[in-house]
Amino acid sequence: MFQNLSDKLASISERIKGKQRITEADLKEMQREIRLALLEADVNYQVVKEFNADIKERCMGAEVMKSLTPGQQVVKIVHEELIKILGSDQAKLEFSPSGFTVIMLYGLQGTGKTTTAAKLGVHLRKLGKKPLLASVDVHRPAAQEQLKVLAKQADLAYYINPQEPRAEVIAAEAIDRARYLLCDVLIVDTAGRMTVDPELMEELKRINAVVNPTERLLVLDAMIGQEAVNIAEAFNNEIGVDGYIMTKLDGDARGGAALSIRKVTGKPIKMIGVGEKISEFEAFHPDRMASRILGMGDVLSLIEKASQSLDEEKAQEAYDKLRRNRFDLNDLMEQIVQMQKMGPLKEVLSFLPGAKQLKDVDIDDKLVDRQLALLRSMTEQERRNPKLLDASRRKRIARGSGQDVAAVNRLLKQYTEMQKMMKKFKRMSKGQKRQMARMFGADDLPF
Numbered sequence: 001m002f003q004n005l006s007d008k009l010a011s012i013s014e015r016i017k018g019k020q021r022i023t024e025a026d027l028k029e030m031q032r033e034i035r036l037a038l039l040e041a042d043v044n045y046q047v048v049k050e051f052n053a054d055i056k057e058r059c060m061g062a063e064v065m066k067s068l069t070p071g072q073q074v075v076k077i078v079h080e081e082l083i084k085i086l087g088s089d090q091a092k093l094e095f096s097p098s099g100f101t102v103i104m105l106y107g108l109q110g111t112g113k114t115t116t117a118a119k120l121g122v123h124l125r126k127l128g129k130k131p132l133l134a135s136v137d138v139h140r141p142a143a144q145e146q147l148k149v150l151a152k153q154a155d156l157a158y159y160i161n162p163q164e165p166r167a168e169v170i171a172a173e174a175i176d177r178a179r180y181l182l183c184d185v186l187i188v189d190t191a192g193r194m195t196v197d198p199e200l201m202e203e204l205k206r207i208n209a210v211v212n213p214t215e216r217l218l219v220l221d222a223m224i225g226q227e228a229v230n231i232a233e234a235f236n237n238e239i240g241v242d243g244y245i246m247t248k249l250d251g252d253a254r255g256g257a258a259l260s261i262r263k264v265t266g267k268p269i270k271m272i273g274v275g276e277k278i279s280e281f282e283a284f285h286p287d288r289m290a291s292r293i294l295g296m297g298d299v300l301s302l303i304e305k306a307s308q309s310l311d312e313e314k315a316q317e318a319y320d321k322l323r324r325n326r327f328d329l330n331d332l333m334e335q336i337v338q339m340q341k342m343g344p345l346k347e348v349l350s351f352l353p354g355a356k357q358l359k360d361v362d363i364d365d366k367l368v369d370r371q372l373a374l375l376r377s378m379t380e381q382e383r384r385n386p387k388l389l390d391a392s393r394r395k396r397i398a399r400g401s402g403q404d405v406a407a408v409n410r411l412l413k414q415y416t417e418m419q420k421m422m423k424k425f426k427r428m429s430k431g432q433k434r435q436m437a438r439m440f441g442a443d444d445l446p447f
Helices: 003-017 024-040 045-059 070-086 113-126 143-154 167-180 198-211 227-238 256-265 286-293 299-309 312-323 329-340 345-349 366-376 380-384 391-401 405-427 430-439
Strands: 101-106 131-135 157-159 185-189 215-221 243-247 269-273 281-283
Touching (some): 003 024, 045 070, 101 198, 113 131, 113 243, 113 269, 131 143, 143 157, 167 185, 243 256, 256 269, 329 366, 329 380
Parallel strands (some): 101 215, 131 157, 215 243, 243 269
């Protein structure tokens, strides 16, 4: 996400951060590099101009010039101004006080609108809502069938009527169906066009009049750059939108649209699609995104990802066993399986501060699969009591997993080191434990 921009801004921040004295020449050089980085990322020119002017004004002020660590103050200012561009506060989805919410999804063809409808449905279900998906696309062949397939995959309620030629009629039927099924959210997937045209807008106005939407969200493809801003303005002027969902932010998108759209249109990004899977969809947090762009990591999103993927009871049980020195290879296998649910290892590590240093490191995600193969090649008794693993048993396990004995030895060594580390941790004083937490940047986490 924003890879090129992120790399450049992180590099600029790192250089300036260590300076004990900031000169006007330093600031000019930094501004020039930031301006180029943002323009290359396809950020709107006026937004770049205002961003740089705001940075210059603040950096020339007393908060930097009289600071003991001026370099760090400059990075803090860049971070804060970046958050301001992205929208300052998180804009949450709105729900009707009546108890029945209608969310309309607009967008051009190819933006991933139908997939986004399913992703949004899964997201709302996690929030305790009961959504129903409805397709009112009467133009694109098989559009309604696509929604049906995605809804079934995600185990969501849906409504389609391919025989009805009028979109507003299907919309009215969908409301009745949603109320009949006691659903509290109706997500309406509308038709798209290759370009914004009067016929499309008239149809959307008719649907709006029937369903009276609580949220009108425009789905935008991050890959199309500044054109996304023009499309957003066109939709907003014609029918009005309450916010945006940016899709394909996991691709080679330069990210300029996401950085420009709030400033140019005044409407917030509410959700983002960060992958092809139904689960790869998340709320947009301006502060967290700014931190990711500057290479500061995003530990809060990692915690949320973990809390959604991991079984809390099993994690607590494993921790208790570690404390009591009763953590065996069965527990290790369970924890590896839990960790796999969070996604590829490189993706998980990207949320951590300093992850930029790992971007050129070849992280082998198959290592986890190989470790699981070794553990599954052991008997239940061997996993409970690793001391039974003599040379002949290790050879059998290596053959069973398609690996060599050295791989078995490495796994057992890691397990032994984990036990030793836990014993040392138990012997530490509270002050030492706090110091260790600070070393890993965990002194201000919400647990």
